[in-house]
Amino acid sequence: MRCAGVRRRSRLWTLLYPLLCSVMLVACGGSETHLDDEAANKTAFDWALREGVPLPLEPAANPMTETKFQLGRHLFYDARLSGNGTQSCSSCHHQDKAFTDGLVVSVGSTGDSHPRNSQTLTNVAYNATYTWANPALITIEAQMHTPLFSEQPVEQGIDDRNRDAVLQRILDEPRYEALFAEAFPAQGSPVSFANIIDAIAVFVRGMTSFNAPFDRYQLGQRSALSASALRGQELFFSEALECFHCHGGYNFSDSTVDRTIAFVERPFHNTGLYNIGGSGDFPPDNQGVFEATGDPSDMGKFRAPTLRNIALTAPYMHDGSIATLEAVVEFYAAGGRNVASGPYAGDGRTNPFKDSFVSGFAITAQQQADLIAFLHSLTDESFVTSPRFSNPWE
Ligand code: HEC
Numbered sequence: 001m002r003c004a005g006v007r008r009r010s011r012l013w014t015l016l017y018p019l020l021c022s023v024m025l026v027a028c029g030g031s032e033t034h035l036d037d038e039a040a041n042k043t044a045f046d047w048a049l050r051e052g053v054p055l056p057l058e059p060a061a062n063p064m065t066e067t068k069f070q071l072g073r074h075l076f077y078d079a080r081l082s083g084n085g086t087q088s089c090s091s092c093h094h095q096d097k098a099f100t101d102g103l104v105v106s107v108g109s110t111g112d113s114h115p116r117n118s119q120t121l122t123n124v125a126y127n128a129t130y131t132w133a134n135p136a137l138i139t140i141e142a143q144m145h146t147p148l149f150s151e152q153p154v155e156q157g158i159d160d161r162n163r164d165a166v167l168q169r170i171l172d173e174p175r176y177e178a179l180f181a182e183a184f185p186a187q188g189s190p191v192s193f194a195n196i197i198d199a200i201a202v203f204v205r206g207m208t209s210f211n212a213p214f215d216r217y218q219l220g221q222r223s224a225l226s227a228s229a230l231r232g233q234e235l236f237f238s239e240a241l242e243c244f245h246c247h248g249g250y251n252f253s254d255s256t257v258d259r260t261i262a263f264v265e266r267p268f269h270n271t272g273l274y275n276i277g278g279s280g281d282f283p284p285d286n287q288g289v290f291e292a293t294g295d296p297s298d299m300g301k302f303r304a305p306t307l308r309n310i311a312l313t314a315p316y317m318h319d320g321s322i323a324t325l326e327a328v329v330e331f332y333a334a335g336g337r338n339v340a341s342g343p344y345a346g347d348g349r350t351n352p353f354k355d356s357f358v359s360g361f362a363i364t365a366q367q368q369a370d371l372i373a374f375l376h377s378l379t380d381e382s383f384v385t386s387p388r389f390s391n392p393w394e
C-alpha cells in the first residue's frame with residue numbers, strides 16, 4: 001500500500017495524514033509477509049518504541065537478543081575488524097551525526113573513495129531495501145558483506161589474505177570471550193564471521209529513533225512544535241510540495257516494512273539531479289537502480305531515505321552533492337537541478353526519467369524557513385546522545 005494514492009482535501013487531512021497512512025498500511029495488501037498476531041508481536045528484545053510505532057521484522061535466523069546487541073555494539077566500534085586495523089563501522093557512521101560521516105563521499109580503510117555518501121543508520125530496521133539503490137538487498141545481514149569484504153571500493157578491507165589475522169585479533173581481545181559466549185551460548189567456538197555479522201546486524205537493527213519533537217507532538221505535547229514548524233509540516237504534507245508522497249509514514253520514507261505491512265513495496269525515484277547530455281544519464285559510477293537492472297528507465301533512481309535526523313546528516317543525496325537543507329529545498333522548488341558546465345552538464349529538470357512528483361513549486365523565504373523548521377523537528381537528540389548506541393571502548 002503506497003500512501004501516494006491518498007488525496008487530501010482539507011487541513012484536517014493534513015493533520016490526520018500520518019495516522020491515516022499507518023492505519024491504511026495495516027488494513028490493506030496481500031499476503032507477502034503476513035504474520036499472524038501472535039508471531040507478529042513475538043520478540044525477546046526490548047525495542048522501547050513509542051506508542052503508535054509498529055515492531056520491525058526480525059529475521060527468523062537471527063532473532064534480536066540483548067546479548068547479541070551488546071556484542072554487536074563492541075564490534076561496530078572496533079577497528080580490529082578491518083584488514084589493516086584502522087577502520088570500524090563507526091569510522092563512517094558517527095553517532096553525533098546520526099551515524100553518517102559528514103563527508104561528501106566516504107573514504108575506506110586503504111584510502112579508496114566510495115562513490116556514495118554515508119547513510120544514516122536511523123531506523124534501518126524498517127527499510128524495505130538497503131543502501132541507496134539496490135532492490136535486491138533486503139536484509140542488514142546481507143548488506144554487512146559490503147563494508148566488511150568489498151574490494152571495489154575497499155571499505156574495511158577484510159580479504160582472504162587477512163581473514164585469519166582479523167579473527168585472531170578478535171580472539172586476543174579479552175572482553176570478547178564473555179561477549180561471544182553470552183551472545184551464542186550454544187556454540188563451542190563462537191568467534192566466526194557469520195556470528196560477527198549476525199551480532200552487528202542485531203545492534204544496527206536496534207538503532208530506533210522515535211523521540212523527536214515531531215513524535216512528542218504526535219503523542220499530544222502541543223508545545224513540542226513551534227508555529228513555524230507546524231506551518232512547515234502543513235507544507236510538507238501538501239499537494240503543492242509533494243514531499244510526503246515519497247517521504248511519508250512514520251519513518252518518512254515510502255520504502256518501509258514492519259510487522260503490520262502485508263504487501264511490501266520497494267520504490268525508487270529519479271529526482272532530476274542530473275541529465276548528462278540531455279539523454280537522462282547520471283554520472284557513470286552512480287546510476288542508481290540501473291546499475292542493478294540494466295533497464296534504461298531505472299537510470300538515476302534511488303531510494304527515498306528517511307528524513308528523521310536529517311538536520312544532522314549533511315551533505316545530502318547519494319553523492320553528497322547538495323550541501324545544505326536550504327539548497328535541498330531550492331532543488332525541489334526548481335523541479336530538479338540544471339548542471340550548467342563540466343563533465344556532468346545537463347538540465348536535470350528535464351530528465352526524461354524524472355518522477356512526476358518532482359515538478360517544482362513556488363516558495364517564499366518564510367515558507368522555506370518553515371519547512372526547514374519542520375525538518376529540524378525530526379531530530380531525536382536522545383538517539384545521538386544515548387549511551388546505548390555509543391562507543392563501549394571509551
Ligand atoms: C568506508 C565507510 C563505511 C564503512 C567502514 C561502513 N559503512 Fe555503512 N555505509 C557507507 C556508505 C557510503 C553507505 C551507502 C552505500 C551505498 O549506497 O552503496 C553505507 C550504507 C550502510 C547501510 C545501509 C543503510 C540504509 O539505509 O540502507 C548500513 C545498514 C550500514 N552502512 C551499516 C554499516 C555497518 C554495520 C558497518 C560495519 C560493518 C559499516 N556500515 C561500515 C559507508 C561505510
Ligand code: HEC
Nearest residue numbers: 241242243246269302303304305316317318328332355357
Ligand atoms: C518523487 C519522490 C520524492 C519527492 C516528491 C521528494 N523526495 Fe526527497 N528524496 C527522494 C529521493 C529518491 C531521494 C534520494 C535522491 C538521491 O540521492 O539521488 C531524496 C532525498 C532527499 C533529501 C536528502 C536525504 C539524504 O539523506 O541525503 C532530503 C532532505 C529530501 N529528499 C527532502 C525532501 C523534501 C523536503 C521534499 C518536498 C519538497 C521531497 N524530498 C520530495 C524522493 C523524493
